Amino acid sequence: MEAKTTCHSGCGCSCGHNKEEERPNVALPVLSFILLVAGLILDHTGQGWFSPAVKLVWYLAAFLPVGLPVMREAYCEARQKDFFTEFTLMSVASIGAFSIGEYPEAVAVMLFYTVGEMLQNRAVERASQNISRLLDVRPERTDVFREGKYINVSPKEVQAGEGIEVKPGGRIPLDGILQESEASFDTSALTGESMPRTLRKGDEVLAGMIVLGQAVCIEVNRPYEQSALARILALVKDAAERKAPAELFIRRFARFYTPAVIVLALLIVTVPALAGLMMPSFQYVFHDWLYRGLVFLVISCPCALVISVPLGYFGGIGAASRAGILFKGGNYLDAITRINTVAFDKTGTLTTGRFxxxxxxxxxxxxxxxxxxxxxxxxxxxxxxxxxxxxxxxxxxxxxxxxxxxxxxxxxxxxxxxxxxxxxxxxxxxxxxxxxxxxxxxxxxxxxxxxxxxxxxxxxxxxxxDTLKDDAVEAIAKLRKLGVTDIRLLSGDKKEIVESFAKRLGIDRAYGNLLPEDKAAHIREMVEEPGKSVAFVGDGMNDAPVLALSHVGIAMGGLGSDAAIESADVVIQNDQPSKVATAIAIGRKTRTIVRQNIIGALGVKGIVLLAGALGYVTLWGAVFADVGVALLAVFNSVRILNRKT
Incomplete structure (x- = not known):
């Protein structure tokens, strides 16, 4: 079952409970809630005119605003041959409740399910918006120099080769070449780096940077759609398509889980009936056992897993992006948690590369x-x-x-x-x-x-x-603190130089005089070693074969390095090797959150399912438990976005 689908059946309706194209109408649940509360009050006070017939019509009026949209979704899914969805579960449960006269419970099932879905969707939407706002920070207007003067236009209208001016405190809208002798920029939106970056005439500046101190003139070298920031944003969004193993498992699990619980609900109703026929002493009451089966259906809805697990990985990708780390998919976010061996290239990776x-x-x-x-x-x-x-x-x-x-x-x-x-x-x-x-x-x-x-x-x-990067020693120390003890240095430089750098870094195993094929042979040997999960960290330019051979290839991408973005699974945007440990930490935190969601959702649902089958839980309790578990899982998933990296 997908967390979001799109109707192709021509029925003119949405088939996704997380549909981005239309916002839910808040007035409908409010109307339903008012009618439900009023009906409960009238029922409790014993108003004479509130007869059984009036009661049925009243609760139907309360049910339709929230029930019809869900039943419409169930119909759309059925037309696409997807009969076992959460919409089906809710529809069957509420219709069943009406059939046995449990009108308030029937309304409550749909009302609180709808409210829960709205809150879940809002949490998912906020997570998506946070990531988009985090990355897509380009201004909507810019000053471009044309015909002897500056005119204010949309960045999309500016062509490569034209000059633009950005004032102090303004964000750069397009990639270009700095025309000033020297200027400082805040690059935190791109790299997560808090310290200002000083660039000189001829250096490349990128969309998303903030100008500090003085106005700057920039010669644009890429159109709007090809800027480094546009590529980064596309990369983060595309990452959602590469599913982690846990996400794929949940999808497969949901396909079998929903039909199974429907069958179990039927057995809860029918098996006691057969027992009553075979054992006269057993008093079978259809109303009671049907009620238990309906409770079982409501609590079995797998929304908490279907939504929160993918959202957990999406949140992890967003948190990494804020730290200047780009994961190309949830599968790599999952793979990096298993890394126990890291091999570093030297030049440009642990050293500045500025000879x-x-x-x-x-x-x-x-x-x-x-x-x-x-x-x-x-x-x-x-x-x-x-x-x-x-x-x-x-x-x-x-x-x-x-x-x-x-x-x-x-x-x-x-x-x-x-x-x-x-x-x-x-x-x-x-x-x-x-x-x-x-x-x-x-x-x-x-x-x-x-x-x-x-x-x-x-x-x-x-x-x-060459010189070590400022955080190179810290990078090795952080990896050891995370339990990564097998750290190696591979370089084409002289063996004596490589060993000298390795000693300063605290790396035990260093190899020099390596050609590209020698590096590849080293990584291949490490990967084939039992129990090894290997990450290779290189500059993304001449290390493409080695990046591909390792379990996780991590590139020191630099600002706007196309080669790094192309060849690696993970890109460190600001070239800081210490971000390798940050990437592993974010991956592990994401894995913990996803596991909490899976274990928590299945555990709570298992307990309430058993209690419902034994008659200890009402439909009210079932719907509150279902919505509550789903919301807790969603909020647990998005909290990684607030994690300080």
């Missing part, structure tokens, strides 16, 4: 000429090391040479032809494979070494250093 050149040594050629060659082969690469070399060369006012041919050697470096000479730029492993002799001391350097060879002869090298 700085600390030393340049040329051999046989002038230093500026060596730097020009390095700039030529690295200037088009997005790798952090290449970008560091480019920054260093530009500070020295070095110009690139013309390249006639170039080939990238994955995990090794670059091969190029410059000025008729064969140039190799890469790591020590590349030089050894090509038989190029290099100074022995380079192998002992605890730093990243980029070597250049011209015509198969060593021509010089650069030393570069």
């Amino acid at each position: 700085d050149v600390t030393d340049l040594q040329a051999h046989g050629i002038p230093g500026p000429e060596l730097l020009a060659l390095l700039l030529s082969v690295e200037q088009k690469s997005t790798h952090p090391i290449a970008q560091a070399i480019v920054r260093y060369a530009k500070k020295q006012n070095i110009s690139a040479a013309n390249i006639s041919e170039m080939h990238e050697l994955a995990g090794h470096g670059v091969e190029a032809v410059i000025g008729g000479q064969e140039v190799l730029v890469g790591n020590i492993r590349l030089m050894k494979e090509r038989g190029i002799s290099i100074p022995e001391e380079l192998s002992d350097k605890v730093a990243t070494v980029v070597i250049c060879a011209i015509g198969k002869k060593y021509a010089g090298h650069l030393l570069l250093s």
Whole structure:
């Protein structure tokens, strides 16, 4: 049974008790409640004119405002061959109550069921709105520069390449490139990060950021529909389609559960009748046993499970989004709770990835000429090391040479032809494979070494250093606190460098000199190890195969990183490795809430079902128990949205 369905039968009615397209009419339950209370008072005071016939008409009038919509839903579902729904249960129970003269109970079943549904729907709607408001924070208007002046338009009308101005305190409506020399932004809506972020001219700014301190001019680089925030919002909404195992179980369970309780209700009525025929001493009263069967039907409604379990996962996805963590589905939110092993990439994941050149040594050629060659082969690469070399060369006012041919050697470096000479730029492993002799001391350097060879002869090298992210040590400590003790560091960097970083981080197992295929082999071996549930945390760019191999792939997505969003199951938007522990904690909290809902709903219903079958619960008690359990489960589900991350 679905928590929400749509009628396709042409009957012109809604078939979903959580339908978003139309709001329930509050006046109808109010009218029904007034008539019910008035009828009870008239019945209790013994008014002479309140005859049995008048009483029937009176309670029918109280029943119809709330009963007809539910019976209409049951009819729609039946036309779609779905006969065993909560609408059917309520309809049968109320009609049965009318048939044995229990008019107030018949009205109460429908009235409190309707009120309970309205409250549940409102809670679900609030959860959905909270998530949408949390993410879709773009302003409705913006100032765009056209024909020599700024005009106020909808962001949807702004094209890539146009300039917009955003005043202090205003939210940026579109992705773009900052035109100011420097500006500060509040990025909490996108990343959950409370500290302001300082960006410089040429850096990308994203929709949803808040401008701090001064007005800024931005050159738009993406249309409204393609902004990072639009993609994030779509990702969170699409996540609801990927169901967790518990959600799938509840769906299957509901399909068998509802027919089963209908059969049991019939047995409650018929088995005692057969016993009365076989044992004359047993006094069978049809009215009493039918009443017990109706109570059984009312309390058996599975709304609490059908609504609250998916809502629990949706709430978990929303809470994670507020913390700057994107789960691509409830299935990944569930999978991350089982993680007991985490493997980290180093560069850009636990380190800043912003390398700085600390030393340049040329051999046989002038230093500026060596730097020009390095700039030529690295200037088009997005790798952090290449970008560091480019920054260093530009500070020295070095110009690139013309390249006639170039080939990238994955995990090794670059091969190029410059000025008729064969140039190799890469790591020590590349030089050894090509038989190029290099100074022995380079192998002992605890730093990243980029070597250049011209015509198969060593021509010089650069030393570069990277730094740990501010929360890298905290990230490892938090994981250990959560019970994740098997933490590993995998990197293509030199073994000595990787081991040095691992020691500073408190990671026991570190592996260096790894090519992409070596990383994949490590993860494959870990995944196949019995009892291991493995998460790999990488930058989402060159780690796609490893992210796919792990049980849960977590990408340091950065702001607006398309590659990370594409390749990973979970995306950390602000690149903070400590958010890995936060993601696991949110997943575990969500799992706890979902289990509480399942155990609580089944436990309470089981007790009341048994009590109803034995005649200890009235229809009033049954409907209050059903509505109460459903509401408690729903409110329990949405409380994770209020959890401080």
